Amino acid sequence: MQDSFNRQLMRKEKGKPFTLAVDVGCGSGQSTRGLTSYFEEVVGIDMSEAQIEEAKKMERSDNVSYRQGLAEELGFQDGSVDLVTVGAAAQWFDLEKFMKEIDRVLKPKGCLALYCYTVPCILNFDDCSETLTQIIQDLFTELKPYETIATKRVWNEYRDVFDAIPFPDKARAKDIFITFKKPVSWFIGYLNSSVLFQTYLREKLEDAKAFMENTEQR
Known part of the structure; x- marks a missing residue:
């Protein structure tokens, strides 16, 4: 796209x-x-x-x-x-x-x-969209203390x-959407590889592991 x-x-x-x-x-x-x-x-x-x-x-x-x-x-x-x-x-x-x-x-x-990409992403499954949205919100609330200048740029x-961008002729496109199907395991793997979670792991290993396990179960 x-x-x-x-x-x-x-x-x-x-x-x-x-x-x-x-x-x-x-x-x-x-x-x-x-x-x-x-x-x-x-x-x-x-x-x-x-x-x-x-x-x-x-x-x-x-x-x-x-x-x-x-x-x-x-x-x-x-x-x-x-x-x-x-x-x-x-x-x-x-x-x-x-x-x-x-x-x-x-x-x-x-x-x-x-x-x-934009964050947080939107997860949908049957009639669980509202619950999944809450899980994502909780996830980013937990990870927010570990944000960097780079992640702030993405979140913003x-x-x-x-x-x-110094050029006078510039434009933003905010209407490009991509929808795809992935299993929960893929999403958890994606989260595990993120800079925010890796920082969380380094600083609070057991807390980070427990949080991700709980997120996967939810």
């Missing part, structure tokens, strides 16, 4: 040709691979060597490559990039330095697309990230 939004943005603001797209904070390349049908060259960049190695293992087109690097030092020539995308990673960046780098590398009428729906 984000690929569709990116294409619409590019057509409106820039127009063809679509030569070079750069996906910053690419992780294992999930978003990067979605760009390969629309650009002559796509480059995924992530500061994590392990993530780059995972991305390279995936089946990929000849026009995509991955490399380790920093969001604030992209290493492309001035005015050489058509599109820069960042999926659920901008909260970790030094926004001032990143925006200066984007201003340097983008072509005239080039585009920057930043997107992230990227408002300060949007404000940090």
